[in-house]
Amino acid sequence: MEMNSTINNKWRFCTFASFIGCIILLFCLNQGQERVKLSTLGNIGEPMALHNDSDQHSAANIQLLQPSNTIEYGKEINVEEVVDDGCNIFDGKWVYDPMTSPLYNGSVCPFLSDQVSCQRNGRPDVEYQKWSWEAKGCKIPRLNSTDMLERLRGKRVIIVGDSLNRNQWESLACLLYTAIPSSQAQVHVRSGVYKVFRAKDYNCSVEFYWSPFLVELEVNGEGGRKILRLDKLSASARKWHGADIMVFNTGHWWVHTGKIKAWDLFEYGGKVVEKMEIESAFEIAMKTWAGWVDKNVEKTKTKVFFRSISTEHKGKQWCYNESKPSMDDQSYASTFPHSIVEIAERTVGGMGAAVTYLNITKLSKYRRDAHPTVYTAKQGKVLTPMQQTQPHSYADCSHWCLPGVPDTWNRLLYASLVFDNSRDAFTS
Incomplete structure (x- = not known):
């Protein structure tokens, strides 16, 4: 038992x-x-891989880029959330946002020029990259590169103007480049006068054409003198035809004087004159451009934008050694002639719905911290250490570091496309 x-x-x-x-x-x-x-x-x-065969990226850098490659606004867009006819996306404030800014890492853009590659040129601080623009009274969609590529599928974007529009082209090309394998991207650069980025899988292109006056500047005119032809568009205009999105700017070169003035003579109506009020010459040129748009742009197919003046920070608002945006509306007094701005706005306003005014002046004026200063290149050469110790002679307070302020210009361009499509969906 x-x-x-x-x-x-x-x-x-x-x-x-x-x-x-x-x-x-x-x-x-x-x-x-x-x-x-x-x-x-x-x-x-996980964040989308960044493709650049020559660079190795740290986990910290890749994580930094995650928000721009996840579908936050690229998913089905809530029309009721983003559509607000009373919203002015150009009026707002800069907010420190290190979790989602910058939108890309500059080191992954092999075609980024030395002029605006501030980190590569030795700029020691990065805080200027970590600010996001917030509009008053509405939510601006975060730029989603993949979604933008889908919107641009089979389309051409042209960006025409001066070096500030070239700054915008470099920004947009970098934003789109980070969203695709490097093998699917083509970049062709011919000096600073022509640049094109192509995303092969999307059959789309973003092209830059150098034309600081929009009208023709003949550099070897009568007696070797430079002639600005006010009633004739620049030669590159023949390549603008057929684009689906056009972004133009002009204004900065019109106010140059002395040795940096680009012309000797004006030509208008077959007559060559040496002296003319700049406002009169500029208005004729703007009307020439507006006439071309009215005659050559198919308004049901093409969206046309005119970008406003990009703020310089010189004199009392000097950009050197600034590390954060100004928050005071009264702290900046523009040195750019108001008459030129008024003519541009009047011309664009008179074109009705044919052209959208991309008004980036106010948001840019707060950002004297975001210029290259001495971390730039002059005449194709990066400043030497000795030159960097002479900011009064060499600091660039006109162009913008990338990543940086032009990314916000492109974000607002993207928002304009989103809002337009959303309104169409909302009203159809």
């Missing part, structure tokens, strides 16, 4: 141990499945 009892106790113990073992095994299997699920979700949420 004692032996049978001992055997029974052992069987009970084995049965109990087996039962406990089964529970433990089932628990482990379940945890393994959960780990698989979590791992899968982690892969979905």
